[in-house]
Amino acid sequence: MNTSIVIADDHPLMLRGLTDFLTSKGFNIVGSAQDGNTAYNLIVKLKPEIAILDIRMPHKTGLEIAEACKKNNLPTKIILITFDKEEELYDKAKDFNVYGYILKEFAVEEIEICINHAINNERYFSKEIASYLNHNSNKKPVNLEQLTKSELKIIKLISENKTSLDIAEELSISVRTVDKHRSNIVCKLGLDNKPTSLSIWASLNKQHL
Template sequence: MNTSIVIADDHPLMLRGLTDFLTSKGYNIIGSAEDGNSAYNLIIKLKPEIAILDIRMPHKTGLEIAEACKKNNLHTKVILITFDKEEELYDKAKEFNVYGYILKEFAIEEIEMCIKHVISGKPYFSAEIASYLNASTLEQKPDTLNLLTKSELKIVKLISENKTSQDIAEELIISVRTVDKHRSNIVAKLGLDNKPTSLSIWANLNKAYL
């Protein structure tokens, strides 16, 4: 697990907890910060593959850092951790190409799964978020599922369980390329946009029908 990671949170206990937990799991934590300016400077200097950021920090928020990374074409993938459940923040996270968005109460439970997704190039947004946010633009009627083949339904179900393309390929004994092709077909059939998070959110919202 040589993926380089920077962590920033203005709550010392959360910062220490995440750092110690991920270090114990073998992740390469190359820097940490307690405010947004310091975090952004670390990203510029160290160029980590992943930055795990509190959404609200002094001087610069996690969202502002994500926006700056996008604007300046930095390749660091941002994961936000937050207590906030407002739709506006969630929409901003998607706009700024945030790869992960997890609630703080589930941070220790979900952070490894989130990192695994991000490393593989897939977004991870806590399933619980769908319970709090109005994601009406992605809601579909159950009969929309009739558009999908049996193979595509299997893949959507696994996506709703937050499994990566690699996980799905191994479980269904097919190639990752085949999984990604199915994902593209599913997005087209459901009329979703091409944002990397859209299918994951749709699958979570419609999990009860899968």
């Protein structure tokens, strides 16, 4: 396995717990930090395959690190862990192309799954955060029969945390075509236009796709 990982969390017990757990699973923890500046410097210096970051840390947040990595084209794949269930943070995580977004209370259960998704260039977002964000939704159940076969293929891939680029490559179509299908699906399902709405819906209804 030997995947190189940097872990950063300003809570020592969480940092130690994740480090010990992942080490026991055969992952290579090449560095750890308790603040954002140190974490970012480690990422720049060591270029680990994956960085697991607390969203809220002193000096630089996990989101700020993710933004900096995207801006500077750093190869490290970012996984964020947090107690926060704010939709704004979730949306920003998507915008910065993070590969994982996990609630801390489920970290031990989901972190290995999330890492394996990232290794395979797939994204993983806690189902619990999707459920929480949609908990008060008043939308009526949707009949999937109104979607075309192509749209059903695409929404199934979206439920697997695939990006538009991933889907385009898998189906041998253009990203523009994928985005057009996504727009049609959003319209047919009666979803709002927030970037994460379709991903959340697909995740919650994955068993029906």
